[in-house]
Amino acid sequence: MRSVFIEPSFEAWRQQARALLAAAVPPEEVLWSEQGEQAALFPASEAVAPHAVPVAKVSAAFLAIARTAAAHTAPQRWATLYRLLWRLTHGGERHLLSIPTDRDVRTVQEWCKAVRRGVHKMRAFVRFRLVGTDDATGREQFVAWFEPDYPLVRLVAPFFQKRFAGMDWSILTPHECVHWDGATLHFTPGVPRSAAADEDALDELWRTYFRSIFNPARLKVKAMHAAMPKKYWKNLPEAELIPELIAGSEQRVARMLMSEARPAKPAAGNPYLDRLRHMNDSEEPAE
Amino acid sequence: MELQRKLEILADAAKYDASCASSGAARKDSRGGKGVGSTGGAGICHSYAPDGRCISLLKLLLTNSCLYDCHYCINRRSSNVQRARFTPDEVVKLTVDFYKRNYIEGLFLSSGIIQSADYTMELLVSVARKLREEHHFRGYIHLKTIPEASPALIGLAGSFADRISINIELPTQAGLDSLAPEKSLARTQRAMAHIRDRIDERLADKRKPDAPRPPPFATGQSTQMLVGADASTDATILQRADVLYRSYRLRRVYYSGFSPIPQPSKLLPINAPPLVREHRLYQADWLLRFYEFKVGELTTADEPNLDLALDPKLAWALRNRARFPADVNRAPREILLRVPGLGVRNVDRIIAARRHTRLRLADLLRLRIAMKKVLPFIIAADHVPTRSGLDADDFRARFLPPPVQMALDFGAPQATPADLVSVRSGEF
Structure with missing residues (x-):
């Protein structure tokens, strides 16, 4: 049995996995641990020399899902990914990835799905706050605080770069931070929540919008919770309104239903409407 | 009137439009430009209201004053709801400011009809033009268009927007005659055909080898049908949707279960349909678009409405156990x-x-x-x-x-x- 300690990153795993493959070590003989974890029962046995040269060919599809799954936090992911890699390259199962019912494939796909959902929610729920304007460049500067499910900063940074190229921004998270200055993305270590601004002058206007776009006559609280789990609420300026909107909806609908029904209002003498009516009278019916 | 109050009135007035999609746009982003914005991936829902609907676009009416008297609509001329009107610049600034804070994917702009269809359409287009040309905005724009507006203006709207739409409102002319006397189904479908042709034209230009890239045009159109405001059965609604998908190649038909509104009209039914009816229609719509169902298979001659207790696929399977x-x-x-x-x-x-x-x-x-x-x-x-x-x-x-x-x-x-x-x- 070999113990392998890696930084929890795709690149670190890939390097070790290459070395293990080159030495033809089967997956059941490897014990993967993350650095900083309690040293396992087995001391870090003869450290495998990092191996930079590709030793086996795998499809781009495998690399893509491995990269995504690596962002998950399930501790077994390194071992499962290596087993998948082994089966693809040494186990004679080259078509394994096209068998979505396989246990390992399924597990990795589920991790990917969770990570992709985390990425999607981060794109949706990051909220930028205006903190100032750069004196030299005149560019507006924004800062956001976010607590993603997984360390996702590097996976989402390119999206924000493309979308908000025209402003300076930072996204701060407990794991890692990313900054954009119009030219390059910089990554810095994670920070605590207190490092980010709390409010933006526009939050109140945004809450006004949220309050007004809500239709009290069709309450579907469960659907809202499913799509916007409560764990995200603390960093969404609009979420504080949710309880009062739910509580007030019944009365608002009751008022609508009690209100007096209004008659139609003929509009005579409007030239535009007169023309329209004339057009309608001569209109052929639709098929 | 204060901006905040206007936003309150004109967002409230826009919420009965169910459309929220921000997907399916052409790929573009802000790199190398002066502005912000990107489209082309999956749509993003930036928030959710307790009505379970996603908030993706800033959905606004330019004004809720309206010449028309559509009885299901809170903004009809016979309603005595408070009226307000944004200037195009106010909408532009709100959109850009909200976008920069990552509250929204873009703008969904509609309007009550004032003066004439063309006058109103010009105002809508001017907002989109300012966003694109003055603010280099590359985010999503959905413009509601008016079937009575001139084809040239509808074309212009399409050149700035990612999606344009015309609401068909009700599946039959008889329904429109009783509830929306100014509207014509034939005219709406003609306008849809015109938009379809413009979309096709651009696609054909794009495929020409060695031709320069044609100017942008909306990549799709959608519509909305109101459910439960008139007596139309689900069969009638789905048949209309099927025509719209096949003949006009709409990207989406939205079904909006009629819900109580303030200032109701005397002509409206007193009972809103159950929310589940709208849900079943969406499920049936999915069967048409992705499951190779034919519209005639979803309902029967004896029962022209979908089963509210069972999803339409299961209901079909139970009718076809053999x-x-x-x-x-x-x-x-x-x-x-x-x-x-x-x-x-x-x-x-x-x-x-x-x-x-x-x-x-x-x-x-x-x-x-x-x-x-x-x-x-x-x-x-x-x-x-x-x-x-x-x-x-x-x-x-x-x-x-x-x-x-x-x-x-x-x-x-x-x-x-x-x-x-x-x-x-x-x-x-």
């Missing part, structure tokens, strides 16, 4: 798509997997398929359902939701909206 069970290891894709409980994704996974292995129930379980639902309808390597099960009299009952025991409360029960409806309508 076609089952289907063998997951052999049945062609179009048959697997008809199995209740199998979605498009899982059908494709099954087809991929069975090239390499014989599928057993454990494999299906791993795909997280709802076993209770599919079991009576499928054969797997280790499963054959009993024929008598499919033919049993209580087969339908097995799929119904469990009955809910009525609560007996002799205290002072709170009046629910349903109670109030019954007070007004005199229905028990």
Whole structure:
């Protein structure tokens, strides 16, 4: 049995996995641990020399899902990914990835799905706050605080770069931070929540919008919770309104239903409407 | 009027439009430009309201004053709702400011009709033009268009917007005649045909070899139909949707269950349809677009409305039990798509997997398929359902939701909206 300690990153795993493959070590003989974890029962046995040269060919599809799954936090992911890699390259199962019912494939796909959902929610729920304007460049500067499910900063940074190229921004998270200055993305270590601004002058206007776009006559609280789990609420300026909107909806609908029904209002003498009516009278019916 | 108050009125006025899609736009982003914005990936819902609807776009009316008298609409001229009007610059600034804070994917702009269709359309277009040309905004823009507006203006709207739409509102002219006297189904469909032709034209230009890239144009159009405001059956609604998909190639038809509005019109039904009716229509719509169902299969001559208790695919399967069970290891894709409980994704996974292995129930379980639902309808390597099960009299009952025991409360029960409806309508 070999113990392998890696930084929890795709690149670190890939390097070790290459070395293990080159030495033809089967997956059941490897014990993967993350650095900083309690040293396992087995001391870090003869450290495998990092191996930079590709030793086996795998499809781009495998690399893509491995990269995504690596962002998950399930501790077994390194071992499962290596087993998948082994089966693809040494186990004679080259078509394994096209068998979505396989246990390992399924597990990795589920991790990917969770990570992709985390990425999607981060794109949706990051909220930028205006903190100032750069004196030299005149560019507006924004800062956001976010607590993603997984360390996702590097996976989402390119999206924000493309979308908000025209402003300076930072996204701060407990794991890692990313900054954009119009030219390059910089990554810095994670920070605590207190490092980010709390409010933006526009939050109140945004809450006004949220309050007004809500239709009290069709309450579907469960659907809202499913799509916007409560764990995200603390960093969404609009979420504080949710309880009062739910509580007030019944009365608002009751008022609508009690209100007096209004008659139609003929509009005579409007030239535009007169023309329209004339057009309608001569209109052929639709098929 | 203060901006905040205007926003309150004009967002409130816009919320009855169900459309929220921000996907399917051409790929563009802000790199190398002066502004912000990107489109082209999956749509993003930036928030959710307690009505379960996603908030993706800043959905506004330019004004809620309107010449028309559509009786289902809170903004009709006979309503006495408070009126407001944004200047184009106010909408532009709100959109950009909201976008920079990542509150929204873009703008959905509609308007009540003031002065004339062309006058109103010009105002809408001016907002989109300012966003694109003055602010280099590359985010999503959805413009509502007016069928009576000139084709040139509708074309201009399409050149700035990612999506344009015209609401058909009701599936028949008879319905429009009674509730929306200014509207014409034929005119709406003609305008849709015009937009379809413009979209096609641009696609054809794009495919020409060596031709310069044609100027941008909206990549799709959508519409909305109101459910439960007139007497139209689900069959009528779905037939209209089918025509719109096939003949006008709409990207989406939205179904909006009519819900109580303030300032209701005397001509409106007093009972809103149950929310589940709208849900069943969306499910049926999905069957038309992704499951190869024909519109005539969704309802029957005897029952032109969808079953509210069962999803339409299950209801179809129960009417066509002789076609089952289907063998997951052999049945062609179009048959697997008809199995209740199998979605498009899982059908494709099954087809991929069975090239390499014989599928057993454990494999299906791993795909997280709802076993209770599919079991009576499928054969797997280790499963054959009993024929008598499919033919049993209580087969339908097995799929119904469990009955809910009525609560007996002799205290002072709170009046629910349903109670109030019954007070007004005199229905028990």
